[in-house]
Amino acid sequence: QYLVQTLVVGMMKLYKGTISAWRSPGGSVADASIAVRAMETAVSAFGSLSGLSHNAGIQRYGTAVSTTEEEWDKVINVNLRSAYLFAHTCLPEIVKTRGAVVFMASVQGLATQNN
Secondary structure: OOEOOOOOHHHHHHOOOOOOOOOOOOOEOOOHHHHHHHHHHHHHHHOOOOEEEEOOOOOOOOOOOOOOHHHHHHHHHHHHHHHHHHHHHHHHHHHHOOOEEEEOOOHHHHOOOOO
C-alpha cells in the first residue's frame, strides 16, 4: 500500500558508483518489521548506516466530523508512526557512524485548504 521504495539511494549511488547490491524491502512504512528489514539490508550491503532520510507522508481531506477513524489511522501511521519506527530502528546504527537523520515535512503544514 505505502511502499518503502528506497532507504539510502543517494548514498548508495555514491558508494562504489552502484546500487545493484541493494533491493528495497517493500511493504508499509508503518510496519515495524519493514523498518528492521530496511536497516538490516542497508547494513548488510554497505557495512554500516550513516543516515536516514524520512520523507513518508499522505494527506486526507476532511474535518474532525467527516474523517473516519480508518482514514485518521492511515494518516497517523504513515506520517508519524513510520517516522518513529525508522528512527527507533536506525538510530543505534547511525550513532555508531556519527551520522545524521533528516525528517522532511510537506509545505501543507504551512497552509490550509477549504473542506
